[in-house]
Amino acid sequence: MKWKISINEENCVGCRICQMICSWANGESFQPERSHIKVESKDLAENSFRIEIEQSCKGCGLCAAYCISKALVKERGRDDV
């Protein structure tokens, strides 16, 4: 199953767990830089975040599974689209 992930930036707390689990599951190590999802602060306050899922995403859905804040939510299988 490949998942479609919906993004709710306003829920993001900035923990970067999505990037960490993505790089761990899809690579050999922890490396946010090489994850298929990018999270960055919008400004100095570091209270709001820009989230982007890259084209390279394989749709494993782990980022959403680990996102307790529901900034990332598994919607439906990408295969069903």
Next chain:
Amino acid sequence: MFKLIEIDLTEKKINLGDATFLHRDFLGGLGVNTKLLYDLIPVGADPLGPDNILIFGAGTFVGTLLPTAARTELTAKSPLSGRFGTSNSGGLWGAALKFAGYSHIVLKGKSTAPVYLIIDNDQIKIEDATHLWGLNTHETVDWFRREKGKDFQIASIGPAGEKLVRFASVQNNCHGAWGRTGMGAVMGSKNLKAIAVRGTGEIRVADRRSYAKIMTEAFKKVINHESFGYTRRYGSMVVGDPYNKIGALPGHNFTSGSFSDWVETRGRKVFEKNCKEKDLACFSCPIACTHWTKVKDGEYRGYEYKGLEVSSLLEFGAKLGIKENAEMLKCTEICNLYGMDLISASGVIAFAIEANQNGLLGKSGREVPVEWGNYQGILELLKSIGERRGIGALLAEGIKRAAGNIPGSEPYAMQIKGVEMPVRDPRGKWDVWMLGYLTNTRCGDHLRTRSPVDNVLGEVINPFEEKIAVPVELISNLDMPEDLKKEIFGDPPSKVDIPGMAKYAEDLITIINSTGLCIRPPVHRTLGAGFYARALTALTGHPYTAQEVMDVSARIWDLQHQFNLREGEEIGEYVFPDRFYNEPLPVQSGIKQPLQREVIDEVLRRYFAARGWTFGQGGNN
């Protein structure tokens, strides 16, 4: 696997070293900092001179996905106490350092002119910071993000660090801080304005399968723990109301243990309703216990800042008597901009207010409020301290030195071993946590002795034993050697032995601060040496045993104590200020009795015995 950067700021030399064996012997983070500090600082070195060493140590698990693995310890000889100084902070900085390829930075010597350090993966440079000197910490972060890149994480000092305020902090980006014991003054004394770090590399794990299992186990424990919901909802603010209930607030410089209007004015629900906008997290933390505030109603409607944290609440709200959450936050903001520890800043202002109430400040009294809760007066005094202006210059020296210069003010000097006493009154409730105010190696502080079974509302049997105030299953499930469990709780569990638990709690917190997890979530203190041994083994490939981890943590604590002894610590310093032995504490429900000096001494004697130290000689192990 672990590398350190050694920088001589006098010679402008940069060396890289391997820290693998240091990690093996001292766990990492705080443990490695402790060993380096002990070995590298000459005895009697001036804390604000070139011989002091400043060490940043990202915890061993930082940069991995163990929940809350974000913490970095910053260690030096403290200019406030002249003893072991150390402070801990989370955010993103430590992870950036790890992804750049390093666990520790050791800073020696002193630059002749202001400099900053920039670490961009394997590119490490010392650059001129003349143009940054004088900027506040927000301006400094802003400059780095604009000029160097928005993905740099910044540790910086503000004007307070530059002016050697003895309790200056090092700020972690804009809102975080290595707050306690004056690490910012040490950084300022070295003419080092900031360390900017960008790391994009990888962190490999020796045994992926085992580490994955341990991560899953830890995540499940954190998320399913009964504390998860309220820890996210209120963060550290959760304890404010219980402190008021038991009469343990540090109200008005420890003269009032509770306030009749506390819940309506400063209670956690008031904060939640009128201030809290959203939750925020440190790196790798699912709990997200910090908050962003946007004031909804009243005079400060629309004001936004990060917080509130319980330290600001108890220091500005209780110790100084400010009632508005937004005003407490604005005081916090000033401390962050200037780069000052808000606990020591609040403590020294409380001291000044009480000295002024008693007519001891002469003409300088015009610069200090007389009444508690005078927000404008307190705000101005914070700025004066940050700029060392007027009486601020004296208060910037900390309570102990300030009291030495104001005849008759000693009764109002609430400090232990030179460090301002934070957030709780021992007369309100005596427990493991309060014993830690006397025993912890960074002097008058509250965060190095946190019991895995603490419950603010729990009762005490006598000064040596607490009642068990957690479900008995929690004790049977504690990851702790069985013989030690019986020793501390009895068999079957019937009490908590305060001196024995204080030692265990300190050793546990030492493990947490060495491996880089966060001490705040109650669930983490239920994990013990067994868990850490498995996780360290999986990460590094070196086979740790639980016993080895316990032994190493005790050794780290001993070494910190040895450092303090070497600097002249004496047994007579293990005391609270006289107020706590002489004056009853008024609370809403009546009066709390003063501590009995000989009883506290006996508790200490038993604690020293638990540590294997000799009481009366400051310890000698």
